Amino acid sequence: MNIKDLLGKGYFPKELPPPFTTRDFADKFGLIETAWNCMPTGTRKKYKESKCVNYSIPKVGYSRRNLGIPNPLHQSILSKSICDHWAEIDGVYNGSKISASKPVIDSSGKRAVKNLKTFKEFKKEGLMDSFDKLYEVKTDLSRFYPTIYTHAIPWALHTKEIAKSRRNNSTLLGNILDKNVRWCQSSQTIGIPIGPDTSLIIAEIILCSIDKRLKNEYNFIEGYRYYDDYHLFFSSLEDAEKVFNSLQSLLTDFQLDINEEKTNINKFRIIFDPEWLIQISTFEFRDEVKKQETDIGRFFSLAFQLAKENPKDSVLKYAVKRLQSVRINDENWDFFESLLLKTALTETLALPEVTRILITYENLVNRTKVQKVIERIIELHIPRGHSFEVSWALWLSKTFNLKIKGELSKDIFSSNDVISILIALNLKSKGLIDSCIEIPFLDEFTEDSLFDDKWLLTYESLIKNWITLPDSSPLDASPYFKILKDNNVFFYDETQQIKPLKLEELEGIPYEEEESYVDNLY
Numbered sequence: 001m002n003i004k005d006l007l008g009k010g011y012f013p014k015e016l017p018p019p020f021t022t023r024d025f026a027d028k029f030g031l032i033e034t035a036w037n038c039m040p041t042g043t044r045k046k047y048k049e050s051k052c053v054n055y056s057i058p059k060v061g062y063s064r065r066n067l068g069i070p071n072p073l074h075q076s077i078l079s080k081s082i083c084d085h086w087a088e089i090d091g092v093y094n095g096s097k098i099s100a101s102k103p104v105i106d107s108s109g110k111r112a113v114k115n116l117k118t119f120k121e122f123k124k125e126g127l128m129d130s131f132d133k134l135y136e137v138k139t140d141l142s143r144f145y146p147t148i149y150t151h152a153i154p155w156a157l158h159t160k161e162i163a164k165s166r167r168n169n170s171t172l173l174g175n176i177l178d179k180n181v182r183w184c185q186s187s188q189t190i191g192i193p194i195g196p197d198t199s200l201i202i203a204e205i206i207l208c209s210i211d212k213r214l215k216n217e218y219n220f221i222e223g224y225r226y227y228d229d230y231h232l233f234f235s236s237l238e239d240a241e242k243v244f245n246s247l248q249s250l251l252t253d254f255q256l257d258i259n260e261e262k263t264n265i266n267k268f269r270i271i272f273d274p275e276w277l278i279q280i281s282t283f284e285f286r287d288e289v290k291k292q293e294t295d296i297g298r299f300f301s302l303a304f305q306l307a308k309e310n311p312k313d314s315v316l317k318y319a320v321k322r323l324q325s326v327r328i329n330d331e332n333w334d335f336f337e338s339l340l341l342k343t344a345l346t347e348t349l350a351l352p353e354v355t356r357i358l359i360t361y362e363n364l365v366n367r368t369k370v371q372k373v374i375e376r377i378i379e380l381h382i383p384r385g386h387s388f389e390v391s392w393a394l395w396l397s398k399t400f401n402l403k404i405k406g407e408l409s410k411d412i413f414s415s416n417d418v419i420s421i422l423i424a425l426n427l428k429s430k431g432l433i434d435s436c437i438e439i440p441f442l443d444e445f446t447e448d449s450l451f452d453d454k455w456l457l458t459y460e461s462l463i464k465n466w467i468t469l470p471d472s473s474p475l476d477a478s479p480y481f482k483i484l485k486d487n488n489v490f491f492y493d494e495t496q497q498i499k500p501l502k503l504e505e506l507e508g509i510p511y512e513e514e515e516s517y518v519d520n521l522y
Helices: 003-008 023-027 029-037 041-046 072-084 086-094 119-129 152-158 160-165 173-183 197-217 237-253 275-281 289-309 315-323 330-346 348-360 367-381 387-399 406-413 418-429 455-463 479-486 515-521
Strands: 053-058 064-069 103-105 113-115 135-140 222-226 229-234 264-267
Touching: 003 023, 003 029, 003 072, 023 029, 029 072, 029 479, 053 348, 053 387, 053 418, 053 455, 072 086, 072 173, 072 197, 086 152, 086 197, 103 197, 113 197, 119 222, 119 229, 135 237, 152 160, 152 173, 152 197, 173 197, 197 237, 229 237, 237 264, 275 289, 275 315, 289 315, 289 330, 315 330, 315 348, 330 348, 330 367, 348 367, 348 387, 367 387, 367 406, 387 418, 406 418, 418 455, 455 479
Parallel strands: none
Antiparallel strands: 053 064, 103 113, 135 229, 135 264, 222 229
């Protein structure tokens, strides 16, 4: 495992809008680490913990997931401890014979690590390997990442007995990881940040250890685990119930809970893909203008109907992804655009995919329509603290050079949404937000705020000169962030953008499901 990759590709959550980046931080990490280690020990020990920036994203229906963006000081300490002990961690992964989601180096370069198998491979192999089994145990964990007990990390690596008897041993890997994770979140012992690759690595340490214990007790187990979702196959109901009870006991021992609503033991039913996914993925669009217009209307009608029938699935997001493989005729753009924007307003989880399509057809985009949808999204979601929706709407505004109304701007700057405020400050610097709009949080920018949940806002807005403080900058008062400042480190690059589709490659090419997207649906 390479520290540059873990910090540069696996640090910030992938759900953030394009300008948020850690590549520069990773490239300069060697210089930063050297300078920090030259600081007096007392200075370094002063900064023992920090808070994550919060970023709320939609799931399905009304449910949300809160992502965490750890402080760079403590995230780099955690990342380095993982890299330094990667061989030992990898050995824990190899102890599980059923994990399909154990982390491996991502050779594609998209992230630092990826799952051993895709969700599609996980389903396929489960079906193939269970051909002679009649019963399936299907279960997952309730709120897995938010309920992980950090002290369970040394339990998983060394057993609970050894971990408790050597809890003050600072050389024990489990204790190192436990401490470093807690430093990233104000010393909390419950939950780990959702978003960074380091959390996937740590979660799999715990679950692979549980897998190994279960397999050692029942070596006849066949099946797979993908993240926290278990699919295990058995010849008899008796074996299925016995193993499930043991799994539940093991999870309880690690202070993890089964999600009872998603738990069942049944005779195995072969369901490879849900019906809605098959209908959307196999829908055919014709090239002739009038026929394509008919197909566009039918496709959106089908997608909305299937979304209504399957409220627990991301049907509309998948439908928009499907549309990225269709070459829309110029004559049909107005009709298509109206339906696409309606979808974005209805299923905000699809905003990144919608943005990519709009960028691809930039010359045809009706900016008045887009601006109305942007304003409506912000009006609906800023009072609810929905960071994902507001930040992507603002980025869409930046992309098409659209102004944000004064009242909406005031609401954004008065919120606690760090990611959206940063994009709004970028818009203000470009004249897309009235320069007379006051920034209400300036008195909150202190050295302490560089280690609370506004660290990214404090650092980046000052380094970009988007705000001016009446007194001296807290960047000069904080030894660590002064090092970042002196090395010109940035975490926001407004030149970054989603890559447009290559229209010339879409014509005549049948739709093929992207495995990475299916993983995200899961």
